[in-house]
Amino acid sequence: MNIAASAGVTGSGTGGWAIAFLWSLIGLAGAAAVFIRARPEAAAQAIGPQGAAAMTTVNHNLDYIGLVLGAIGIAWLLMGLIVRDLLPAAALTVCGIYVASGFLKEHGILKEQQAAQLRPLGVPIALATAVIMVMHLFIGGWWLF
16 A cells, blocks of 8 residues: 555544544543443542542433443444444443443333443553554554554
8 A cells, every 4th residue: 555545534634633532532522431430439639629529410420421432432433334433432432331321220120130340341441442542643554543
């Protein structure tokens, strides 16, 4: 593949980097939301003395943030025709499912047993998503990233 053809796949110049940077930021925000959902005590310590009160508000909003992340991940999968950007889009979708697991469980979409199996996977999901998003930023021209 020549250089001109590969540049057309990833976007041209600054515009391509800006788009990849934006998607990577969204993915890293998703990883942070998963970490906050998985380890609320660590997030409360990072906030400081007012951490417990602030975390109550954050936990209430995380369900909606998770729904948005999942929708963005599914839209990203569809925009890439499933194959292009597969790993970042799938990682963002999984982030959305994990973060919105409380909402999904309340509405009967996610069963209690499934939520219990998903709960301990929060930190690995957050770390994997962060790594995938950084890789997407630097090697985003490949079909998988």
